[in-house]
Amino acid sequence: MKLTSKGRYAVMALVDLARFDNINPVSLRDISLRQGISLDYLEQIFSKLKKNEIVKSIRGTQGGYVLNKNPNDIKLTNIFHAVDEKVKTVQCKKESKKGCNGKATKCITHNLWDELEVHINTFFENKSLKDLLNNNKETRV
Amino acid sequence: MKLTSKGRYAVMALVDLARFDNINPVSLRDISLRQGISLDYLEQIFSKLKKNEIVKSIRGTQGGYVLNKNPNDIKLTNIFHAVDEKVKTVQCKKESKKGCNGKATKCITHNLWDELEVHINTFFENKSLKDLLNNNKETRV
DNA sequence: ACATACCTGACTAAAATGGTCAAGTTTAGA
DNA sequence: TCTAAACTTGACCATTTTAGTCAGGTATGT
Ligand code: FES
Ligand code: FES
Numbered sequence: 001m002k003l004t005s006k007g008r009y010a011v012m013a014l015v016d017l018a019r020f021d022n023i024n025p026v027s028l029r030d031i032s033l034r035q036g037i038s039l040d041y042l043e044q045i046f047s048k049l050k051k052n053e054i055v056k057s058i059r060g061t062q063g064g065y066v067l068n069k070n071p072n073d074i075k076l077t078n079i080f081h082a083v084d085e086k087v088k089t090v091q092c093k094k095e096s097k098k099g100c101n102g103k104a105t106k107c108i109t110h111n112l113w114d115e116l117e118v119h120i121n122t123f124f125e126n127k128s129l130k131d132l133l134n135n136n137k138e139t140r141v
Numbered sequence: 142m143k144l145t146s147k148g149r150y151a152v153m154a155l156v157d158l159a160r161f162d163n164i165n166p167v168s169l170r171d172i173s174l175r176q177g178i179s180l181d182y183l184e185q186i187f188s189k190l191k192k193n194e195i196v197k198s199i200r201g202t203q204g205g206y207v208l209n210k211n212p213n214d215i216k217l218t219n220i221f222h223a224v225d226e227k228v229k230t231v232q233c234k235k236e237s238k239k240g241c242n243g244k245a246t247k248c249i250t251h252n253l254w255d256e257l258e259v260h261i262n263t264f265f266e267n268k269s270l271k272d273l274l275n276n277n278k279e280t281r282v
Numbered sequence: 283a284c285a286t287a288c289c290t291g292a293c294t295a296a297a298a299t300g301g302t303c304a305a306g307t308t309t310a311g312a
Numbered sequence: 313t314c315t316a317a318a319c320t321t322g323a324c325c326a327t328t329t330t331a332g333t334c335a336g337g338t339a340t341g342t
Contacts, residue, residue: 294333296332297330301325303324304322304323308317309317311315
């Protein structure tokens with residue numbers, strides 16, 4: 001079970017953005033340099049973040065991106081959903097009555113994986129961008 | 142972030158095994174049929190479970206596998222560790238002072254991912270095979 | 283002896299990942 | 313008005329991982 005770069009970068013980039021967008025729009029080029037993420041890749045990611053109304057874009061010279069919401073209202077859940085980083089622990093289709101392996105009934109571990117999924121998602125729902133901004137000292141206790 | 146089949150199957154197979162090994166050793170063939178998992182794949186998995194002393198093997202006709210410990214002492218952590226299903230949320234090497242992207246310092250989201258990793262591992266440490274045996278009714282509340 | 287079941291290692295097709303590359307459009311500022 | 317900065321879009325691709333298969337063993341109860 002591992003986190004993909006796409007999800008990791010999305011959060012990194014947004015934290016960076018949140019720190020600097022009070023003054024000016026932040027260009028992807030700057031984020032790319034500061035965080036060491038490929039510019040082309042960032043563009044893919046921000047395209048999705050924009051579609052999900054997490055950021056706004058300002059075109060042209062001196063343009064860039066700005067947060068579209070209060071950092072407190074941007075949960076990790078929202079970010080991950082935007083870039084298609086989804087938590088998938090079960091193999092089967094949830095809606096269906098059928099289990100994995102094509103059996104007619106859910107497998108013996110289905111409930112376990114479902115619990116796990118909830119457990120992980122809870123973490124994402126309880127973390128907002130705001131939490132990450134004040135975070136540097138706090139977690140160093 | 143998704144769970145791999147290897148990890149999922151390992152747990153499924155062990156739950157199946159735990160249910161039946163009171164009477165006789167359980168053959169992989171039986172598990173394969175009951176759970177719908179490829180026999181050849183199961184052999185790979187059980188080879189690792191054996192190396193990690195989670196199961197014992199009994200060769201020859203009427204042979205099979207038996208748990209090597211009390212179900213209560215087999216945590217999901219142990220199973221996942223055995224089959225190399227590891228939780229990896231950070232990109233960097235933990236031991237190193239260096240961050241991901243080869244920077245000299247840990248990135249701005251490092252602590253977050255580290256927290257997440259702990260959060261997930263806690264789940265695995267608190268679940269034993271025993272929990273899964275009584276599980277069918279309980280989770281249906 | 284022979285069928286059953288464990289054991290081992292090599293191999294591979296398909297999918298996912300983590301990007302790159304190319305060709306735009308928009309707009310601020312000189 | 314011209315130009316460079318910066319967003320926009322979509323195709324493309326190399327590498328790695330996944331989820332197995334396959335082919336050959338070896339041990340042992342009956
Ligand atoms: S994971 Fe849902 S039925 Fe097996
Ligand atoms: S994840 Fe550890 S430094 Fe970025």
